[in-house]
Amino acid sequence: ILDKVAEQLATIGRTSGAGAEPETLVLVGGFARSPWLCERMRARFGERHRILVPPDPALAVLEGAVHFAYRPDVFVSRQAKYTYGFETAKPFEEGVDSTMRMYRDDEGDLLCVGRFGVAVRRMDSVRVNDAHPFRIVPVREDQDELDVRLYRSAKADPRYVDEDGSEEIGRLTVDLSGTVGRPLRERPIMLLFYFGAAELRVEVFDPATGGTSRVSVDFDRV
Incomplete structure:
Protein backbone atom coordinates (compact mmCIF):
# COMPACT_ATOMS: atom_id res chain seq x y z
CA ILE A 1 0.00 0.00 0.00
CA LEU A 2 2.90 2.39 0.66
CA ASP A 3 4.16 1.95 -2.89
CA LYS A 4 0.70 2.91 -4.18
CA VAL A 5 0.76 6.05 -2.02
CA ALA A 6 4.20 6.93 -3.37
CA GLU A 7 2.95 6.52 -6.94
CA GLN A 8 -0.02 8.82 -6.29
CA LEU A 9 2.19 11.47 -4.71
CA ALA A 10 4.54 11.37 -7.68
CA THR A 11 1.59 11.73 -10.07
CA ILE A 12 0.27 14.74 -8.16
CA GLY A 13 3.71 16.32 -8.25
CA ARG A 14 3.97 15.88 -12.02
CA THR A 15 0.49 17.10 -12.91
CA SER A 16 -0.41 19.74 -10.32
CA GLY A 17 1.61 22.47 -12.01
CA ALA A 18 3.38 23.27 -8.76
CA GLY A 19 6.30 21.02 -9.62
CA ALA A 20 6.34 19.41 -6.18
CA GLU A 21 4.48 16.83 -4.18
CA PRO A 22 2.05 18.02 -1.47
CA GLU A 23 3.64 19.13 1.79
CA THR A 24 1.01 17.65 4.10
CA LEU A 25 -0.62 14.22 4.14
CA VAL A 26 -3.81 13.75 6.16
CA LEU A 27 -4.67 10.16 7.09
CA VAL A 28 -8.42 9.56 7.46
CA GLY A 29 -10.72 6.56 7.33
CA GLY A 30 -10.78 3.30 9.24
CA PHE A 31 -7.29 2.16 8.21
CA ALA A 32 -5.81 5.33 9.70
CA ARG A 33 -6.76 3.96 13.14
CA SER A 34 -3.95 1.42 12.79
CA PRO A 35 -0.85 2.51 14.79
CA TRP A 36 1.26 0.23 12.62
CA LEU A 37 0.08 1.87 9.39
CA CYS A 38 0.58 5.38 10.77
CA GLU A 39 4.09 4.51 11.91
CA ARG A 40 4.96 2.99 8.55
CA MET A 41 3.63 6.11 6.78
CA ARG A 42 5.78 8.35 8.98
CA ALA A 43 8.83 6.17 8.41
CA ARG A 44 8.35 6.16 4.63
CA PHE A 45 7.18 9.74 4.03
CA GLY A 46 7.89 11.67 7.23
CA GLU A 47 11.11 13.29 6.01
CA ARG A 48 9.44 14.91 2.99
CA HIS A 49 5.87 15.36 4.21
CA ARG A 50 4.06 16.40 7.35
CA ILE A 51 1.79 13.52 8.43
CA LEU A 52 -1.44 14.50 10.19
CA VAL A 53 -3.91 12.09 11.81
CA PRO A 54 -7.20 13.39 13.33
CA PRO A 55 -8.16 12.16 16.82
CA ASP A 56 -10.78 9.89 15.26
CA PRO A 57 -9.78 9.36 11.61
CA ALA A 58 -12.78 7.15 10.82
CA LEU A 59 -15.24 9.73 12.12
CA ALA A 60 -13.39 12.54 10.32
CA VAL A 61 -14.84 11.46 6.97
CA LEU A 62 -18.41 11.63 8.29
CA GLU A 63 -17.79 14.93 10.06
CA GLY A 64 -16.38 16.39 6.88
CA ALA A 65 -19.51 15.40 4.97
CA VAL A 66 -21.74 16.99 7.63
CA HIS A 67 -19.70 20.21 7.65
CA PHE A 68 -19.97 20.38 3.88
CA ALA A 69 -23.74 19.89 4.01
CA TYR A 70 -24.09 22.89 6.33
CA ARG A 71 -21.28 25.03 4.91
CA PRO A 72 -20.63 24.20 1.25
CA ASP A 73 -18.85 27.55 0.90
CA VAL A 74 -15.84 26.18 2.82
CA PHE A 75 -14.64 24.72 -0.49
CA VAL A 76 -12.80 27.44 -2.42
CA SER A 77 -11.37 25.35 -5.24
CA ARG A 78 -11.13 21.77 -6.42
CA GLN A 79 -8.79 19.79 -8.65
CA ALA A 80 -10.36 18.29 -11.74
CA LYS A 81 -10.18 14.50 -11.69
CA TYR A 82 -10.82 14.34 -15.45
CA THR A 83 -10.71 16.59 -18.47
CA TYR A 84 -14.23 17.95 -18.98
CA GLY A 85 -15.68 19.43 -22.14
CA PHE A 86 -18.20 19.21 -24.94
CA GLU A 87 -18.58 17.94 -28.48
CA THR A 88 -17.85 20.63 -31.05
CA ALA A 89 -16.65 21.25 -34.60
CA LYS A 90 -13.27 22.87 -35.29
CA PRO A 91 -11.36 23.79 -38.46
CA PHE A 92 -10.42 20.65 -40.38
CA GLU A 93 -6.68 19.87 -40.44
CA GLU A 94 -5.55 17.90 -43.46
CA GLY A 95 -3.20 15.07 -42.63
CA VAL A 96 -4.42 15.06 -39.03
CA ASP A 97 -8.19 14.64 -39.13
CA SER A 98 -9.88 11.80 -40.99
CA ARG A 127 -12.43 27.85 -8.26
CA VAL A 128 -15.76 26.58 -7.04
CA ASN A 129 -18.74 28.03 -8.93
CA ASP A 130 -16.65 30.30 -11.17
CA ALA A 131 -18.06 30.40 -14.72
CA HIS A 132 -15.98 29.01 -17.59
CA PRO A 133 -17.60 30.56 -20.71
CA PHE A 134 -17.34 29.37 -24.31
CA ARG A 135 -18.82 30.81 -27.50
CA ILE A 136 -20.16 28.34 -30.06
CA VAL A 137 -22.23 28.67 -33.23
CA PRO A 138 -24.50 26.25 -35.12
CA VAL A 139 -23.30 24.78 -38.43
CA ARG A 140 -26.49 25.34 -40.45
CA GLU A 141 -28.57 28.48 -40.96
CA ASP A 142 -31.80 26.44 -40.77
CA GLN A 143 -30.77 24.73 -37.52
CA ASP A 144 -33.63 25.29 -35.04
CA GLU A 145 -32.08 23.66 -31.98
CA LEU A 146 -28.64 22.86 -30.64
CA ASP A 147 -27.91 19.56 -28.92
CA VAL A 148 -24.87 19.91 -26.65
CA ARG A 149 -23.22 16.71 -25.45
CA LEU A 150 -20.92 16.80 -22.44
CA TYR A 151 -17.89 14.55 -22.03
CA ARG A 152 -15.11 13.65 -19.68
CA SER A 153 -11.75 12.11 -20.56
CA ALA A 154 -8.94 10.50 -18.61
CA LYS A 155 -6.51 12.24 -20.99
CA ALA A 156 -5.23 15.78 -20.45
CA ASP A 157 -5.59 16.78 -24.10
CA PRO A 158 -8.18 14.62 -25.91
CA ARG A 159 -8.82 15.44 -29.56
CA TYR A 160 -12.06 13.57 -30.29
CA VAL A 161 -15.06 12.72 -28.13
CA ASP A 162 -15.14 9.11 -29.36
CA GLU A 163 -11.52 8.20 -28.69
CA ASP A 164 -10.41 5.81 -25.94
CA GLY A 165 -10.77 7.34 -22.51
CA SER A 166 -13.65 9.69 -23.42
CA GLU A 167 -17.15 9.18 -22.04
CA GLU A 168 -20.43 11.07 -22.43
CA ILE A 169 -21.72 12.33 -19.07
CA GLY A 170 -24.74 14.43 -20.04
CA ARG A 171 -26.50 16.44 -22.70
CA LEU A 172 -28.79 19.44 -23.04
CA THR A 173 -30.68 21.21 -25.83
CA VAL A 174 -31.34 24.90 -26.49
CA ASP A 175 -34.04 26.28 -28.82
CA LEU A 176 -32.62 28.24 -31.80
CA SER A 177 -35.87 28.72 -33.71
CA GLY A 178 -35.87 32.48 -33.07
CA THR A 179 -32.71 33.00 -35.16
CA VAL A 180 -33.29 30.56 -38.03
CA GLY A 181 -32.09 32.02 -41.34
CA ARG A 182 -29.54 34.42 -39.90
CA PRO A 183 -25.85 34.11 -40.84
CA LEU A 184 -24.06 31.66 -38.59
CA ARG A 185 -21.81 34.32 -37.04
CA GLU A 186 -24.93 36.19 -35.93
CA ARG A 187 -26.19 33.15 -34.01
CA PRO A 188 -23.64 32.79 -31.18
CA ILE A 189 -24.50 30.56 -28.24
CA MET A 190 -22.89 30.88 -24.82
CA LEU A 191 -21.88 27.67 -23.07
CA LEU A 192 -21.09 28.08 -19.35
CA PHE A 193 -19.38 25.48 -17.14
CA TYR A 194 -19.63 25.79 -13.35
CA PHE A 195 -17.56 23.41 -11.23
CA GLY A 196 -19.23 23.22 -7.83
CA ALA A 197 -17.97 21.47 -4.74
CA ALA A 198 -20.12 18.40 -5.44
CA GLU A 199 -21.44 18.77 -8.98
CA LEU A 200 -20.74 20.00 -12.48
CA ARG A 201 -23.36 22.44 -13.76
CA VAL A 202 -23.58 23.44 -17.42
CA GLU A 203 -25.81 26.09 -18.99
CA VAL A 204 -26.46 26.92 -22.64
CA PHE A 205 -27.74 30.43 -23.35
CA ASP A 206 -28.96 32.01 -26.61
CA PRO A 207 -28.35 35.80 -26.27
CA ALA A 208 -30.66 36.56 -29.21
CA THR A 209 -33.77 34.90 -27.77
CA GLY A 210 -32.99 34.46 -24.09
CA GLY A 211 -33.46 30.70 -24.42
CA THR A 212 -31.66 28.77 -21.71
CA SER A 213 -31.07 25.10 -20.91
CA ARG A 214 -29.11 23.67 -18.01
CA VAL A 215 -28.01 20.34 -16.59
CA SER A 216 -26.23 19.27 -13.39
CA VAL A 217 -24.14 16.12 -12.96
CA ASP A 218 -22.98 14.85 -9.56
CA PHE A 219 -19.22 14.34 -9.29
CA ASP A 220 -19.99 10.94 -7.76
CA ARG A 221 -21.05 9.98 -11.29
CA VAL A 222 -18.32 11.85 -13.16
Whole structure:
Protein backbone atom coordinates (compact mmCIF):
# COMPACT_ATOMS: atom_id res chain seq x y z
CA ILE A 1 0.00 0.00 0.00
CA LEU A 2 2.90 2.39 0.66
CA ASP A 3 4.16 1.95 -2.89
CA LYS A 4 0.70 2.91 -4.18
CA VAL A 5 0.76 6.05 -2.02
CA ALA A 6 4.20 6.93 -3.37
CA GLU A 7 2.95 6.52 -6.94
CA GLN A 8 -0.02 8.82 -6.29
CA LEU A 9 2.19 11.47 -4.71
CA ALA A 10 4.54 11.37 -7.68
CA THR A 11 1.59 11.73 -10.07
CA ILE A 12 0.27 14.74 -8.16
CA GLY A 13 3.71 16.32 -8.25
CA ARG A 14 3.97 15.88 -12.02
CA THR A 15 0.49 17.10 -12.91
CA SER A 16 -0.41 19.74 -10.32
CA GLY A 17 1.61 22.47 -12.01
CA ALA A 18 3.38 23.27 -8.76
CA GLY A 19 6.30 21.02 -9.62
CA ALA A 20 6.34 19.41 -6.18
CA GLU A 21 4.48 16.83 -4.18
CA PRO A 22 2.05 18.02 -1.47
CA GLU A 23 3.64 19.13 1.79
CA THR A 24 1.01 17.65 4.10
CA LEU A 25 -0.62 14.22 4.14
CA VAL A 26 -3.81 13.75 6.16
CA LEU A 27 -4.67 10.16 7.09
CA VAL A 28 -8.42 9.56 7.46
CA GLY A 29 -10.72 6.56 7.33
CA GLY A 30 -10.78 3.30 9.24
CA PHE A 31 -7.29 2.16 8.21
CA ALA A 32 -5.81 5.33 9.70
CA ARG A 33 -6.76 3.96 13.14
CA SER A 34 -3.95 1.42 12.79
CA PRO A 35 -0.85 2.51 14.79
CA TRP A 36 1.26 0.23 12.62
CA LEU A 37 0.08 1.87 9.39
CA CYS A 38 0.58 5.38 10.77
CA GLU A 39 4.09 4.51 11.91
CA ARG A 40 4.96 2.99 8.55
CA MET A 41 3.63 6.11 6.78
CA ARG A 42 5.78 8.35 8.98
CA ALA A 43 8.83 6.17 8.41
CA ARG A 44 8.35 6.16 4.63
CA PHE A 45 7.18 9.74 4.03
CA GLY A 46 7.89 11.67 7.23
CA GLU A 47 11.11 13.29 6.01
CA ARG A 48 9.44 14.91 2.99
CA HIS A 49 5.87 15.36 4.21
CA ARG A 50 4.06 16.40 7.35
CA ILE A 51 1.79 13.52 8.43
CA LEU A 52 -1.44 14.50 10.19
CA VAL A 53 -3.91 12.09 11.81
CA PRO A 54 -7.20 13.39 13.33
CA PRO A 55 -8.16 12.16 16.82
CA ASP A 56 -10.78 9.89 15.26
CA PRO A 57 -9.78 9.36 11.61
CA ALA A 58 -12.78 7.15 10.82
CA LEU A 59 -15.24 9.73 12.12
CA ALA A 60 -13.39 12.54 10.32
CA VAL A 61 -14.84 11.46 6.97
CA LEU A 62 -18.41 11.63 8.29
CA GLU A 63 -17.79 14.93 10.06
CA GLY A 64 -16.38 16.39 6.88
CA ALA A 65 -19.51 15.40 4.97
CA VAL A 66 -21.74 16.99 7.63
CA HIS A 67 -19.70 20.21 7.65
CA PHE A 68 -19.97 20.38 3.88
CA ALA A 69 -23.74 19.89 4.01
CA TYR A 70 -24.09 22.89 6.33
CA ARG A 71 -21.28 25.03 4.91
CA PRO A 72 -20.63 24.20 1.25
CA ASP A 73 -18.85 27.55 0.90
CA VAL A 74 -15.84 26.18 2.82
CA PHE A 75 -14.64 24.72 -0.49
CA VAL A 76 -12.80 27.44 -2.42
CA SER A 77 -11.37 25.35 -5.24
CA ARG A 78 -11.13 21.77 -6.42
CA GLN A 79 -8.79 19.79 -8.65
CA ALA A 80 -10.36 18.29 -11.74
CA LYS A 81 -10.18 14.50 -11.69
CA TYR A 82 -10.82 14.34 -15.45
CA THR A 83 -10.71 16.59 -18.47
CA TYR A 84 -14.23 17.95 -18.98
CA GLY A 85 -15.68 19.43 -22.14
CA PHE A 86 -18.20 19.21 -24.94
CA GLU A 87 -18.58 17.94 -28.48
CA THR A 88 -17.85 20.63 -31.05
CA ALA A 89 -16.65 21.25 -34.60
CA LYS A 90 -13.27 22.87 -35.29
CA PRO A 91 -11.36 23.79 -38.46
CA PHE A 92 -10.42 20.65 -40.38
CA GLU A 93 -6.68 19.87 -40.44
CA GLU A 94 -5.55 17.90 -43.46
CA GLY A 95 -3.20 15.07 -42.63
CA VAL A 96 -4.42 15.06 -39.03
CA ASP A 97 -8.19 14.64 -39.13
CA SER A 98 -9.88 11.80 -40.99
CA THR A 99 -11.98 12.75 -44.01
CA MET A 100 -14.76 10.75 -42.35
CA ARG A 101 -15.02 13.65 -39.90
CA MET A 102 -15.08 16.35 -42.57
CA TYR A 103 -18.08 18.70 -42.76
CA ARG A 104 -18.66 21.95 -44.66
CA ASP A 105 -20.93 24.44 -42.90
CA ASP A 106 -23.38 26.84 -44.58
CA GLU A 107 -20.70 29.52 -44.88
CA GLY A 108 -18.33 27.20 -46.73
CA ASP A 109 -15.90 26.59 -43.88
CA LEU A 110 -14.39 23.10 -43.75
CA LEU A 111 -14.82 21.64 -40.27
CA CYS A 112 -13.89 18.54 -38.32
CA VAL A 113 -16.87 17.24 -36.35
CA GLY A 114 -16.67 15.21 -33.17
CA ARG A 115 -13.88 17.29 -31.67
CA PHE A 116 -13.44 17.51 -27.91
CA GLY A 117 -13.85 21.12 -26.76
CA VAL A 118 -11.92 21.28 -23.49
CA ALA A 119 -13.48 23.27 -20.64
CA VAL A 120 -11.11 22.18 -17.87
CA ARG A 121 -8.14 19.83 -18.10
CA ARG A 122 -7.40 16.95 -15.79
CA MET A 123 -5.62 18.07 -12.59
CA ASP A 124 -6.39 21.77 -13.24
CA SER A 125 -7.32 23.71 -10.12
CA VAL A 126 -10.69 25.43 -10.59
CA ARG A 127 -12.43 27.85 -8.26
CA VAL A 128 -15.76 26.58 -7.04
CA ASN A 129 -18.74 28.03 -8.93
CA ASP A 130 -16.65 30.30 -11.17
CA ALA A 131 -18.06 30.40 -14.72
CA HIS A 132 -15.98 29.01 -17.59
CA PRO A 133 -17.60 30.56 -20.71
CA PHE A 134 -17.34 29.37 -24.31
CA ARG A 135 -18.82 30.81 -27.50
CA ILE A 136 -20.16 28.34 -30.06
CA VAL A 137 -22.23 28.67 -33.23
CA PRO A 138 -24.50 26.25 -35.12
CA VAL A 139 -23.30 24.78 -38.43
CA ARG A 140 -26.49 25.34 -40.45
CA GLU A 141 -28.57 28.48 -40.96
CA ASP A 142 -31.80 26.44 -40.77
CA GLN A 143 -30.77 24.73 -37.52
CA ASP A 144 -33.63 25.29 -35.04
CA GLU A 145 -32.08 23.66 -31.98
CA LEU A 146 -28.64 22.86 -30.64
CA ASP A 147 -27.91 19.56 -28.92
CA VAL A 148 -24.87 19.91 -26.65
CA ARG A 149 -23.22 16.71 -25.45
CA LEU A 150 -20.92 16.80 -22.44
CA TYR A 151 -17.89 14.55 -22.03
CA ARG A 152 -15.11 13.65 -19.68
CA SER A 153 -11.75 12.11 -20.56
CA ALA A 154 -8.94 10.50 -18.61
CA LYS A 155 -6.51 12.24 -20.99
CA ALA A 156 -5.23 15.78 -20.45
CA ASP A 157 -5.59 16.78 -24.10
CA PRO A 158 -8.18 14.62 -25.91
CA ARG A 159 -8.82 15.44 -29.56
CA TYR A 160 -12.06 13.57 -30.29
CA VAL A 161 -15.06 12.72 -28.13
CA ASP A 162 -15.14 9.11 -29.36
CA GLU A 163 -11.52 8.20 -28.69
CA ASP A 164 -10.41 5.81 -25.94
CA GLY A 165 -10.77 7.34 -22.51
CA SER A 166 -13.65 9.69 -23.42
CA GLU A 167 -17.15 9.18 -22.04
CA GLU A 168 -20.43 11.07 -22.43
CA ILE A 169 -21.72 12.33 -19.07
CA GLY A 170 -24.74 14.43 -20.04
CA ARG A 171 -26.50 16.44 -22.70
CA LEU A 172 -28.79 19.44 -23.04
CA THR A 173 -30.68 21.21 -25.83
CA VAL A 174 -31.34 24.90 -26.49
CA ASP A 175 -34.04 26.28 -28.82
CA LEU A 176 -32.62 28.24 -31.80
CA SER A 177 -35.87 28.72 -33.71
CA GLY A 178 -35.87 32.48 -33.07
CA THR A 179 -32.71 33.00 -35.16
CA VAL A 180 -33.29 30.56 -38.03
CA GLY A 181 -32.09 32.02 -41.34
CA ARG A 182 -29.54 34.42 -39.90
CA PRO A 183 -25.85 34.11 -40.84
CA LEU A 184 -24.06 31.66 -38.59
CA ARG A 185 -21.81 34.32 -37.04
CA GLU A 186 -24.93 36.19 -35.93
CA ARG A 187 -26.19 33.15 -34.01
CA PRO A 188 -23.64 32.79 -31.18
CA ILE A 189 -24.50 30.56 -28.24
CA MET A 190 -22.89 30.88 -24.82
CA LEU A 191 -21.88 27.67 -23.07
CA LEU A 192 -21.09 28.08 -19.35
CA PHE A 193 -19.38 25.48 -17.14
CA TYR A 194 -19.63 25.79 -13.35
CA PHE A 195 -17.56 23.41 -11.23
CA GLY A 196 -19.23 23.22 -7.83
CA ALA A 197 -17.97 21.47 -4.74
CA ALA A 198 -20.12 18.40 -5.44
CA GLU A 199 -21.44 18.77 -8.98
CA LEU A 200 -20.74 20.00 -12.48
CA ARG A 201 -23.36 22.44 -13.76
CA VAL A 202 -23.58 23.44 -17.42
CA GLU A 203 -25.81 26.09 -18.99
CA VAL A 204 -26.46 26.92 -22.64
CA PHE A 205 -27.74 30.43 -23.35
CA ASP A 206 -28.96 32.01 -26.61
CA PRO A 207 -28.35 35.80 -26.27
CA ALA A 208 -30.66 36.56 -29.21
CA THR A 209 -33.77 34.90 -27.77
CA GLY A 210 -32.99 34.46 -24.09
CA GLY A 211 -33.46 30.70 -24.42
CA THR A 212 -31.66 28.77 -21.71
CA SER A 213 -31.07 25.10 -20.91
CA ARG A 214 -29.11 23.67 -18.01
CA VAL A 215 -28.01 20.34 -16.59
CA SER A 216 -26.23 19.27 -13.39
CA VAL A 217 -24.14 16.12 -12.96
CA ASP A 218 -22.98 14.85 -9.56
CA PHE A 219 -19.22 14.34 -9.29
CA ASP A 220 -19.99 10.94 -7.76
CA ARG A 221 -21.05 9.98 -11.29
CA VAL A 222 -18.32 11.85 -13.16
